[in-house]
Amino acid sequence: MSATSPLSLPRRRDRDRGGAQEQPLKWGSPFTYFVSLLFIGACLAPVLYIVIGGFRTNAQITTSPAGLPSPWVLGNYTGVLSSTTFWGEFANSVIVALACTVGIVVLGLMVSFVLARYDFRLKGAMYSLFAAGLMFPMVIAITPLYIVVKDLGLVDNLLGVIIPEIAFGLPTTVIILVPFLQAIPKEIEEAASIDGTSRLGFFFRMVVPLSMPGVVTVGILAFIGSWNNYVLPLYILNSQANFTLPLGVQMFSSQYSADTAKVLAFTSLAMLPALVFFSLFQKRIVGGLTGAVKG
Structure with missing residues (x-):
């Protein structure tokens, strides 16, 4: 039988703790993330459409309802911000x-x-x-x-x-x-x-x-x-x-x-x-x- 050195016990414990800390994290099921992304997209899509739509013209909305502004128009927002009715409300x-x-x-x-x-x-x-x-x-x-x-x-x-x-x-x-x-x-x-x-x-x-x-x-x-x-x-x-x-x-x-x-x-x-x-x-x-x- 071989004797175990007292100094080897702390080292062994340190290796065990280090091995426990180095275990990879579990990300969970991909289906869960997919469903979550669907819900996030369903919530953000209408908001983004309204905000981006304010930078477009009526002609752009008619010809391409889901397109990006080309060019970006600031007149709609500046017109609303300069209105006393908006600031009163x-x-x-x-x-x-x-x-x-x-x-x-x-x-x-x-x-x-x-x-x-x-x-x-x-x-x-x-x-x-x-x-x-x-x-x-x-x-x-x-x-x-x-x-x-x-x-x-x-x-x-x-x-x-x-x-x-x-x-x-x-x-x-x-x-x-x-x-x-x-x-x-x-x-x-x-x-x-x-x-x-x-x-x-x-x-x-x-x-x-x-x-x-x-x-x-x-x-x-x-x-x-x-x-x-x-x-x-x-x-x-x-x-x-x-x-x-x-x-x-x-x-x-x-x-x-x-x-x-x-x-x-x-x-x-x-x-x-x-x-x-x-x-x-x-x-x-x-x-x-x-x-x-x-x-």
Whole structure:
């Protein structure tokens, strides 16, 4: 029998670890990647067609609907950007989207804090009520909602769009934020109480920072949902001075139905802010939906 040197054991372990690290990564099934590419192409193709179509002329679209611009025309985009109507509708969309985002985040965070951290009667019923709100989209309630807005005197007013959007955005916000707030360890709250921190102080100093991934997620979803909302402004807003961009696209398409290239340019500029916003914060959305607060 041969004796094994003590120095050979670490070397052998190092070789074993090195061999384990050098194993090639598995890429998975090619069929999965093929299907994924098909879905990506189906999503990107209409967007690219609209954006590129704005750089073409009507003659180019008629002769070659799927071709590239030859030559590239900037007049459609510059004409839209120099229009006061576009910037007025853009400002209305920004006001509505920001107001809805702030309202949904603030109210949703406060409601979620109460449901997640305190025990009281009908707590489960209240949470179930918010969860049931996910099953009733705005389209179903648009007629009674219009009657309520009309009785409040908010027809053709941006507040008539902002308030209902906040109400319909709260169920999703509560469902997302409650798990984040429940995951905050009770030891932190007890330590804060011993240090003399009030409940309101604990909420602002500890709860808000720890639940920031979920807050960012619901804020992004609220902004994009409000920016793209079409049905509610269609029923509530009557004058073009109060139109948001989705309504502006529909009105512009009706006025310039013969000028397809200009309509495509207006449409691409209207959807560009939401696309850029979503592209910049898509990782935050995924992280907020799948992550949790660590104790």
